[in-house]
Amino acid sequence: MKVTIDADTCTGCELCCDTVPDVFAMDGNVAKPKVEVVPAELEEAVRDAASNCPVEAIKIIE
Numbered sequence: 001m002k003v004t005i006d007a008d009t010c011t012g013c014e015l016c017c018d019t020v021p022d023v024f025a026m027d028g029n030v031a032k033p034k035v036e037v038v039p040a041e042l043e044e045a046v047r048d049a050a051s052n053c054p055v056e057a058i059k060i061i062e
Protein backbone atom coordinates (compact mmCIF):
# COMPACT_ATOMS: atom_id res chain seq x y z
CA MET A 1 0.00 0.00 0.00
CA LYS A 2 1.24 3.46 -0.90
CA VAL A 3 0.05 6.82 0.33
CA THR A 4 0.21 10.34 -1.05
CA ILE A 5 -0.91 13.74 0.21
CA ASP A 6 -2.33 16.42 -2.04
CA ALA A 7 -0.27 19.42 -0.95
CA ASP A 8 -2.75 21.81 -2.57
CA THR A 9 -5.55 20.46 -0.39
CA CYS A 10 -3.73 19.81 2.92
CA THR A 11 -4.41 22.53 5.47
CA GLY A 12 -1.47 21.56 7.69
CA CYS A 13 -3.66 20.64 10.64
CA GLU A 14 -1.00 18.07 11.70
CA LEU A 15 -3.61 15.45 12.64
CA CYS A 16 -2.09 12.72 10.47
CA CYS A 17 1.43 13.51 11.74
CA ASP A 18 0.24 13.27 15.34
CA THR A 19 -1.58 9.98 14.80
CA VAL A 20 0.90 8.14 12.54
CA PRO A 21 4.27 9.86 13.04
CA ASP A 22 6.15 6.95 11.46
CA VAL A 23 4.41 7.66 8.14
CA PHE A 24 3.52 11.36 8.09
CA ALA A 25 5.61 14.43 8.91
CA MET A 26 5.18 18.13 8.41
CA ASP A 27 7.15 19.73 5.59
CA GLY A 28 6.70 23.44 6.03
CA ASN A 29 2.98 24.15 6.11
CA VAL A 30 1.82 20.80 4.75
CA ALA A 31 2.12 17.14 5.69
CA LYS A 32 4.16 14.74 3.60
CA PRO A 33 4.54 10.95 3.64
CA LYS A 34 7.91 9.87 5.07
CA VAL A 35 7.78 6.51 3.35
CA GLU A 36 6.91 5.39 -0.16
CA VAL A 37 5.43 2.08 0.92
CA VAL A 38 3.40 1.90 4.13
CA PRO A 39 4.62 -0.87 6.48
CA ALA A 40 1.94 -3.57 6.79
CA GLU A 41 1.49 -3.02 10.51
CA LEU A 42 0.66 0.66 9.93
CA GLU A 43 -1.81 0.21 7.08
CA GLU A 44 -4.87 0.32 9.33
CA ALA A 45 -3.63 3.45 11.10
CA VAL A 46 -2.99 5.11 7.73
CA ARG A 47 -6.49 4.21 6.54
CA ASP A 48 -7.88 5.78 9.71
CA ALA A 49 -5.76 8.89 9.17
CA ALA A 50 -7.09 9.17 5.61
CA SER A 51 -10.67 8.85 6.90
CA ASN A 52 -10.03 11.44 9.60
CA CYS A 53 -8.29 14.01 7.41
CA PRO A 54 -10.72 16.95 7.47
CA VAL A 55 -10.09 17.83 3.82
CA GLU A 56 -9.58 14.30 2.40
CA ALA A 57 -6.06 15.15 1.23
CA ILE A 58 -4.65 11.70 1.99
CA LYS A 59 -4.91 9.28 -0.93
CA ILE A 60 -4.29 5.57 -0.56
CA ILE A 61 -3.03 3.52 -3.47
CA GLU A 62 -3.57 -0.21 -2.95
Ligand code: SF4
Pocket residue numbers: 005009010011012013014015016017030031052053054055056057058
Ligand atom coordinates in the same frame (compact mmCIF):
# COMPACT_ATOMS: atom_id res chain seq x y z
S1 SF4 B 1 -4.76 15.38 8.35
FE1 SF4 B 1 -5.05 16.07 6.23
S2 SF4 B 1 -5.11 18.31 6.36
FE2 SF4 B 1 -4.26 17.57 8.29
S3 SF4 B 1 -2.03 17.63 7.98
FE3 SF4 B 1 -2.73 15.55 7.44
S4 SF4 B 1 -3.09 15.62 5.21
FE4 SF4 B 1 -3.00 17.73 5.95
